Amino acid sequence: MTYKxxxxxxxxxxxxxxxxxxxxxxxxxxxxxGSLLAMGHILxxxxxxxxxxNEGPTPEKFLFIPLxxxxxxxxxxxxxxxxxxxIALDCGDFPRIxxxxxxxxxxxxxxxxxxHPTNDLFGQVNLVRTDACATAEILYDxxxxxxxxxxxxxxxxxxxxxxxxTGGFRYSNTTAEVMHKAADLLxxxxxxxxxxxxxxxxxxxxxLKLLREVLPTLNMDFNDEAAFLTISLxxxxxxxxxxxxxxxxxxxxxxxxxxxxxILFKQVDVETVKVSLRSxxxxxxxxxxxxxxxxxxxxxxxxxxxxxLDEVTQIVKNRLEQAWGNQ
Amino acid sequence: MTYKxxxxxxxxxxxxxxxxxxxxxxxxxxxxxGSLLAMGHILxxxxxxxxxxNEGPTPEKFLFIPLxxxxxxxxxxxxxxxxxxxIALDCGDFPRIxxxxxxxxxxxxxxxxxxHPTNDLFGQVNLVRTDACATAEILYDxxxxxxxxxxxxxxxxxxxxxxxxTGGFRYSNTTAEVMHKAADLLxxxxxxxxxxxxxxxxxxxxxLKLLREVLPTLNMDFNDEAAFLTISLxxxxxxxxxxxxxxxxxxxxxxxxxxxxxILFKQVDVETVKVSLRSxxxxxxxxxxxxxxxxxxxxxxxxxxxxxLDEVTQIVKNRLEQAWGNQ
Numbered sequence: 181m182t183y184k185x186x187x188x189x190x191x192x193x194x195x196x197x198x199x200x201x202x203x204x205x206x207x208x209x210x211x212x213x214g215s216l217l218a219m220g221h222i223l224x225x226x227x228x229x230x231x232x233x234n235e236g237p238t239p240e241k242f243l244f245i246p247l248x249x250x251x252x253x254x255x256x257x258x259x260x261x262x263x264x265x266x267i268a269l270d271c272g273d274f275p276r277i278x279x280x281x282x283x284x285x286x287x288x289x290x291x292x293x294x295x296h297p298t299n300d301l302f303g304q305v306n307l308v309r310t311d312a313c314a315t316a317e318i319l320y321d322x323x324x325x326x327x328x329x330x331x332x333x334x335x336x337x338x339x340x341x342x343x344x345x346t347g348g349f350r351y352s353n354t355t356a357e358v359m360h361k362a363a364d365l366l367x368x369x370x371x372x373x374x375x376x377x378x379x380x381x382x383x384x385x386x387x388l389k390l391l392r393e394v395l396p397t398l399n400m401d402f403n404d405e406a407a408f409l410t411i412s413l414x415x416x417x418x419x420x421x422x423x424x425x426x427x428x429x430x431x432x433x434x435x436x437x438x439x440x441x442x443i444l445f446k447q448v449d450v451e452t453v454k455v456s457l458r459s460x461x462x463x464x465x466x467x468x469x470x471x472x473x474x475x476x477x478x479x480x481x482x483x484x485x486x487x488x489l490d491e492v493t494q495i496v497k498n499r500l501e502q503a504w505g506n507q
Numbered sequence: 508m509t510y511k512x513x514x515x516x517x518x519x520x521x522x523x524x525x526x527x528x529x530x531x532x533x534x535x536x537x538x539x540x541g542s543l544l545a546m547g548h549i550l551x552x553x554x555x556x557x558x559x560x561n562e563g564p565t566p567e568k569f570l571f572i573p574l575x576x577x578x579x580x581x582x583x584x585x586x587x588x589x590x591x592x593x594i595a596l597d598c599g600d601f602p603r604i605x606x607x608x609x610x611x612x613x614x615x616x617x618x619x620x621x622x623h624p625t626n627d628l629f630g631q632v633n634l635v636r637t638d639a640c641a642t643a644e645i646l647y648d649x650x651x652x653x654x655x656x657x658x659x660x661x662x663x664x665x666x667x668x669x670x671x672x673t674g675g676f677r678y679s680n681t682t683a684e685v686m687h688k689a690a691d692l693l694x695x696x697x698x699x700x701x702x703x704x705x706x707x708x709x710x711x712x713x714x715l716k717l718l719r720e721v722l723p724t725l726n727m728d729f730n731d732e733a734a735f736l737t738i739s740l741x742x743x744x745x746x747x748x749x750x751x752x753x754x755x756x757x758x759x760x761x762x763x764x765x766x767x768x769x770i771l772f773k774q775v776d777v778e779t780v781k782v783s784l785r786s787x788x789x790x791x792x793x794x795x796x797x798x799x800x801x802x803x804x805x806x807x808x809x810x811x812x813x814x815x816l817d818e819v820t821q822i823v824k825n826r827l828e829q830a831w832g833n834q
Contacts, residue, residue, distance in 0.1 A: 240764075241764075348675055348676065348677065349675065349676050349689075349699060349703070350675065350699065350700060350703035350704070350707065350708070351699075351700055352698070352699070352700040354693070354699040354700065355693065356690040356691070356693040356694045357690075358690075359686050359687070359689050359690035359693060360686070360687060360690045362686050363683040363684075363685075363686035363687045363690065364683070366681070366682065366683040366686060367683045371679070372676060372677065372678075372679070372681040373677060373678055373679040373681065376676070376677035377677070377787075380677065381677070381758070381762045382762055382763075382764050383759070383762045383763055383764065384763070384764050385727075385763055385764070388722060388725060388759065388763065391718075391722060392719075392722040392723055392725075395715060395718060395719040395722065396719055398715060398719075400712075431708070432710070432715065435708045435709055435710045436709075436710055436711070436712055436715065437567075437568075437709050437710065437711050437712070460704075
């Protein structure tokens with residue numbers, strides 16, 4: 181099937197059915213949440229009823245668009261409905277919907293809308309475009325295909341998805357097409373500064389505390405082309421930081437002028453360390469991560485290694501030395 | 508004159524003359540540098556000769572586009588030419604061209620291209636559009652008006668201007684029109700991730716050291732709606748930081764969740780403190796800055812106050828208390 185035919189089939193699925201469970205993936209990000217809200221607005225425009233849900237809390241910063249108040253956290257709320265029509269958004273495979281799975285009937289008709297290259301087409305209807313920058317970009321195409329009006333709330337939800345999944349139009353998935361779509365959304369009254377401020381710029385006090393603990397651990401090696409940061413158990417305790425607070429910290433190492441590889445060591449417990457690796461150009465950090473039981477991409481990878489901080493640091497540095505030698 | 512007529516007059520000025528001094532403002536930023544390089548490429552396409560110059564060093568991170576190697580730092584290089592045709596880019600008034608002024612003949616014909624609302628039309632030919640997000644946006648319009656080819660180097664220079672002067676498409680000057688133009692530039696082979704990485708994400712080791720010194724000074728007041736950071740003389744000394752390293756530091760205070768006003772106190776000497784004020788929504792920080800002899804906008808302002816750190820902090824807090832009371 182062509183993408184155009186998939187869009188049409190998706191439109192029919194939405195038109196011909198009535199009550200939907202709409203879910204995104206566990207620990208939702210900006211695209212997952214934007215897509216969930218956008219689908220809510222699409223179904224509302226079609227006069228359908230629906231439940232918006234996901235497993236785990238949605239970060240507060242994404243909850244400023246109408247319908248946000250309707251998102252149900254399935255880890256906290258017990259739903260006593262079973263659905264035979266469901267929509268999975270931004271999930272590369274079925275298990276990514278998490279606890280929502282138990283709300284589906286045995287003969288559920290599932291619509292799968294996603295942009296991950298690894299998507300395994302787990303739905304009865306699949307709308308998957310792997311070169312889209314975000315699931316929200318696919319929903320934009322759907323809105324256009326169905327001829328639905330792009331009111332400000334819907335446009336803002338879609339813009340949030342585009343903005344966050346392109347890293348604020350900074351990643352290589354930022355295409356001319358994405359920019360034209362973003363422009364169209366701005367024309368519907370989206371405030372780019374408001375969305376960027378909320379989604380990309382807001383920081384928490386615990387994040388700042390964590391950063392304060394972590395920066396003094398910076399050390400450089402390999403002729404200052406590698407930079408290392410460490411989050412110890414004590415730093416996590418002192419800052420009361422959470423998972424979200426740690427996101428992006430590794431970039432403080434990677435982004436230093438002249439640095440090729442930035443690495444963050446995060447102590448999980450006294451004998452386990454999570455390692456996040458980022459590179460700029462020529463070092464394939466996924467090879468290092470894979471050799472240590474992890475995975476990822478050439479420029480962003482990760483692994484979890486047994487050992488104390490010193491031991492794991494040495495193990496990773498040895499691998500890094502090989503990687504530099506192998507170039 | 509209309510903008511269209513100004514574009515035509517600018518085109519004629521470039522076509523009818525031959526050798527130009529092209530300058531931007533002292534301490535050039537991304538838009539100033541992008542505009543300087545873009546004008547170089549425009550003149551090259553027209554078969555003209557030119558000198559690209561500015562007062563003070565251009566930050567290394569902006570110097571990756573062809574013609575960058577031709578930019579002359581007038582603080583270091585003595586030019587023995589006098590020009591009777593000159594182009595000032597991104598300068599709100601004539602003094603902003605700095606030392607370049609002494610290179611102009613008495614009867615110089617000066618073309619002034621700029622987007623600052625305060626521009627006083629100091630040129631013989633003026634191309635000023637105050638609602639443009641960047642001077643580079645005006646140069647984009649000029650390229651289209653003149654029907655010049657948008658090759659990758661020219662497009663990258665223009666994109667650098669749009670990107671940096673909109674804060675990475677995050678400020679309120681990010682319009683649908685800007686996004687459409689950015690899309691067109693991407694179509695000419697600009698790498699959005701490469702430009703963003705170089706211009707927005709690269710940090711220096713001295714910046715990280717300064718951040719490390721500054722974060723522990725964070726303190727909150729006014730029911731945690733105001734956040735304060737301090738750069739002492741000792742912190743500057745310890746980090747060997749420069750002016751650029753301080754840019755944006757105040758946002759670590761302002762961007763904290765729930766904070767309305769973020770303030771950075773920067774010790775200039777033992778009895779002088781520079782104060783940078785940022786707000787999110789309802790506090791007009793320009794009123795505070797003005798009352799203390801400074802200026803700026805409602806959400807971003809600054810002033811320099813006599814006194815030691817404690818005294819100045821108290822003076823500013825008193826003003827802030829009034830501002831909160833006056834709402």
